[in-house]
Amino acid sequence: MDVVAYYRVSTKSQGDSGLGLEAQQEYVQRAAKQNNWNIIGEFTDVVSGKLAIEGRPEGSKALAMCKEHGAQLVVAKLDRLSRSVLHIAQLMELIDFKVATMPQAQTFELHLYAALAQQEREFISSRTRETLAALKSKADAGDAESIQKVKNRSDAQAKGRAVADITTANNIRMANVSTYQTTLEPHLKACLYNKVKTLQSVADCLNAKGLRTARGSEFTPTAVRRLMIALNVSF
Template identity: 50%
Template sequence: MLSVIAYYRVSTKSQGESGLGLEAQKAYVETACKAHGWEVVAEYIETVSGSIAPVERPECAKALSHGLPVVVAKLDRLSRDVEHIASLMKRVSLKVATMPQADNFQLHLFAALAEQERAFISQRTKEALQALKDRAEGGCEVSIQKIANRSAVKPQGSKDVALATAREARTQKANTFATTVEATIALAQSKGHTTLQAIALFMNERKVFTANGGEWSATQVSRILKRLIVDAA
């Protein structure tokens, strides 16, 4: 049996006090440990922003000091910065409960792809805003009205800020919902429901509804899993 150190991180004081996300993280780790013969010999919990380098976080530093593999529920519990991840890999072996078979090279690749995707999303948002402005300048009445609606809420010079704020609110709402169903998905996986369709059926049987109040499909489960892996907590 492989001895591992469990590390859990929540991002804000309120999350730390309420346990938001912590229960789900532990459920993922416990499921992975049972399935792959890992034994947690110590665990560390920290309430800190993911922007702080892992080695500069007191509890994470303690976890690393053991010299044993460190297991986390999701890679972003360590960091979303690919440089941080690469630095950690030089010190310890990393285990991720949501990707238990991945080795350090694969995790490094995943971190790089996730960082690139975030950059792509940012660029696409900027391009969509510019396209809207271009259509408005070309006389498109719908685009003109959309810009006018935003301007009525924010000053003309703050349109980008208003758009970013609205996008952040939508993202936060989606992330919060994903967190509320995370433990149920982990429970489904622990009971052997490993396919997207099987998880969807598990959720529907237990009357756990989607964010819109409907039933789950494999596609919706896939979207939630992706958000849980690369969410912006």
């Protein structure tokens, strides 16, 4: 069975889930070997799990490849697709997918796991709010230990917001780059149609058209290779 591997981390530092990119790749590769899956493509997003996969730059490409080749999507863990039961249910209507850590799970089981995971997160969130409210009440009453805990949390939240701002900016940049690369696709294919056979000749063709990379630089063989991989185009 052909599969398309999809990985997601929340930040450049491998996200806050504890499941880093290398670990995800290891899970998927191990499951592929055990279940005779043929990995025909791999895509990675640096984005929050709150965004549906079809709205992510690399996620949308992974789905497109699955549909093009009749392949199934595979992820290391269910939360790499989404933390939302709604998103999981909607994805089930679009495409078949597998989870490397439970490769034999069927659609109903995956939906159940997603629902249970969401219920657990909501419970933890509720308990956290209650605990913080009690802590703030004690701090307002003058309890020195509680005051220090509230201060420490405020400092941590400020740092977290700064990291979130950086992540958001990076996600926007990635989306813009993806959109720009899509506008270059017809020009790239036109160059390939003219029988160019090397990365340098493609770079020369694009440069002759007055086109530039997303960073505004002239095309080099390396830049062409990245563009062709991003657009899933080959000689």
